[in-house]
């Protein structure tokens with residue numbers, strides 16, 4: 001009996017395989033394809049976080065993969081899947097935009113959680129610890145970059161927490177200049193108040209270990 005997996009374990013296995021495909025494998029093959037075409041691929045989430053994380057995720061892919069096993073990440077994915085089912089909107093809409101900076105060709109790419117094509121409205125779904133009055137700065141930046149990327153009208157952030165659910169509205173797209181500035185000025189960390197404490201690489205990051213950040 002104890003050698004046979006439980007149904008729950010099998011479903012969890014399937015879910016984690018699907019998450020790995022979506023968040024790791026597909027992104028990497030997209031990156032490889034466009035790199036072979038001469039582009040430096042930057043995903044939207046990378047513009048919204050510490051620039052060192054990209055280096056560490058390349059060096060230690062196991063750490064990013066192991067993040068997928070965390071219960072709050074799995075719970076978040078289940079909420080995403082449920083909303084994809086009931087919202088009647090397009091899910092995981094991939095988009096890319098080319099930007100040239102000093103003869104370097106960049107491709108900014110990302111997938112929005114939900115997209116209402118008629119209203120050209122983006123929705124990003126977030127699972128958070130608890131509900132706050134205003135959305136987090138990195139979530140606002142991400143929504144604004146998606147507005148720029150898809151030339152969309154506006155965006156909603158949907159927050160799900162154990163103490164409530166809240167929806168926020170955002171309509172200020174990033175400009176071309178802002179995107180260029182973010183690419184030209186990588187920050188480590190990007191959000192000094194909290195990012196290192198929450199970072200999955202903080203036990204090997206020399207900036208954190210030396211107490212610089």
Ligand code: SF4
Nearest residue numbers: 050052196199205208
């Ligand atoms: S610990 Fe801080 S500086 Fe280091 S990679 Fe993480 S966020 Fe960046």
